[in-house]
Amino acid sequence: MNDHNETFKQKRKFIVRLGKMLHKYGIPAYRLESHLMELADAIELRSSFIISPTSMTFVLWTEGHEDEYTHAARVAPGDLDMGSLSRTDEVVSDVISNTLTIDEALERLDEIETMPSRNGRAITGLSYVLASGAFAMLMRSSLNDVLWAGLLGGIVYIFVLWSERSKGITNMLEPLVAMVSAFAACGIAVHYDASISIRLVILSSIIVFIPGLALTIGLAELSARHLVSGTVKIMDAFMMLFKLYFGAFLGMELGFAVFGHSEYVALPPLPQWTVWLAIATLCTSLIIAFRTRRKHMFWSMAAGFIAYASSSIGASYFDFGVGAFFGAFVIGVYGNLFTRFAKAPAVIVVMQGLIVLVPGSKTFISLNTYIAGEGFAYAEHAGQQAVVIFMSIVAGLIFANSALPPKKSL
Template sequence: MDTREFIQIRKFIVKLGKMLHRYGTPAFRLEAYLTEVATYLGVRSAFISTPTSLTFVLWSDRHEEEYNSAARMLPGDLDLNALSLTDELAIKLLGGELSLSEADQRLDEIDAMQSPYSHRTTLAAFGLATGSFAMLMGASFNEVIWTGLLGLVVYLWALWATRSKRVNLMLEPVTAFASGLLACVVSRYFDPGINIPLIVLSSVIILVPGLAITMGLAELSSRNMVSGTARIMDALMQLFKLYFGAFLGISLGFFLLGENQYEPSASLPYWATWLAVLLLSIALLAIFRTRPKHMLWAIAAAFVSYGTTVGTSLFMEQSMATFAGAFALGIFANLFTRIANQPATIVSMHGLIVLVPGSKTYIGLNTFISGKNFVQAQHIGQEVFLIFMSLVGGLIFANVVMPTKKAL
């Protein structure tokens, strides 16, 4: 291998790794995938991925050429559209349909690509996702509507954060603070007696890092100790910032407008929870930037995981039911990989979002600090831990029963 060819290969691998990192790929999947690509291109490799850094070590068979690179990265956000396109590009490269120079150029095009969903569509998706989550939490019809409206405010903050580093650094506490204060205004002037903590939690649920904690535990289970620990600590810090912002906003609202007296109202009927799962899965299509050809798969994944969990909970404990839901989701995601030849992450993330106990972690934090529950919950800390373990265990067993055909 001559120097010019080696330089071309390592530039492509570094660019590919950085892009996949930005799309929220877990460390163990990213490292395995890059190793697979590097092996095909004829170079030896070693990679170390963490949520905030990415290290590349590449060398030729006889060490005529060597290259080391360490990049400081920001934690990636899920972009399933770009992830899918990048994987398709790598498949064509490995299949000999594209040359390395053509693949490199195509990577630049994908990297510059905008979301397939407009800002208006994503705005509506935030409102729909937060409102439907409130339905899952047993909120009344009025509380669902108010939650959806506050979800629109959260999206405006999230959009501003993409254009301002200062706002991005304070996104979690400031959005939770704004939601808490606005919920107090709603309770004082428009709808007295609403469940303010539940509305605030539901309105910021997109920012609650339950999914990040699950990914961190999965990385720890795969012996990626540094990445898993860093991801979990980052997620816990996000959770603390959200809770502090909500606590400050509600406290200021009560001080200025008077304390709210919660008056329980009739929850929506049971069938509304299934409608909520449908609406939540539809909203996540835009939030996760899912490609149109994967929409039905993604919605089906949400119903597979939730339906299995609800069905098995009739004769199992909640933690075992969650294990069954995660196991069914893992089988479904690996089946998707075999049929569509696309990363399992594309559908598994939609199913995990209705299973991960990020909201219960928030509730447990509230109970620990204030001594009060704003929803009916007993032994919340133990339940959260068992559910997290069940999620990771279910996905691991699914990969044993039906191994995935792709590293991503």
């Protein structure tokens, strides 16, 4: 009897520990609940889970209800960490195949959680610079805009480092970085380079904070009937947008008051082929930011190109909404193929592809359009475009999972 109780204790300890780790790595609620239920069934436990961005509830019991266990915890919203996610998934696979015992699996989880990141602060800072410059390049802006956006992206990372040491800065990080970027962009336009597009440079410098991916995941959770988690994610994303917009608005007003207005001198846009260079640069920055393992880097890099190419082909024959649907469908199928060949969670490459598709910038642009009543870097009908693209992406992922069912729940 004692051995039976001890076995149940170890199993439920493993599931709770695993659930919290996967939540910390940014797994959507509908995928996480399904994954934990599959694991519980594999180790002969019955289960029920309620997952949201800020709380988790585990209910576990044996077949005849001889043992029951309930665990509730408040957690912080997770950040994507594809390297740790991949290693954790390997542990789960070994447990299901009886290669690892539960005790050995718990030790492996301890090792993964305490494993230092191979990306130092300099490399992570480089990812901010690359992401900002790549987005400006993707928008077919001028070379000057690309360079200044990259510089301001590096300054944004300095504030991110500061927030790790100061709780006050953490609480106001999003509006603060938007305000600093806007203020600096106004000063650059007046004193150094009148050819920069101030609004586009601001948007590019804070692109890592634009919650387009969060909005897409929230809509996907709503479509999967995870109403609480989906609603929370969407509202959190909108609050992030409001904070970023207010910071940018305040920074521009202060910048114009201090530096005055500059007379814009337009430069020719970058050639069309630089879009592919932008995709490569953006994917490189995401590989760094997501801590992707070396063995998955090629797959992740390819996901960005596949997403952009497929959506561009779809848009060229139909319109931007169908293009987004086609891109999401192709990247969903690609993710399920990745699961079959690489034996790793599809989310590792799907998230990378979605970031290329997600119109986070259009959402931010549309907010400016509605509040200020003026354009914001090719912003006509941006709000309607953003809604249609979000809906198309979610539909594309649903169709992809129907066309080629995933082998893994993650």
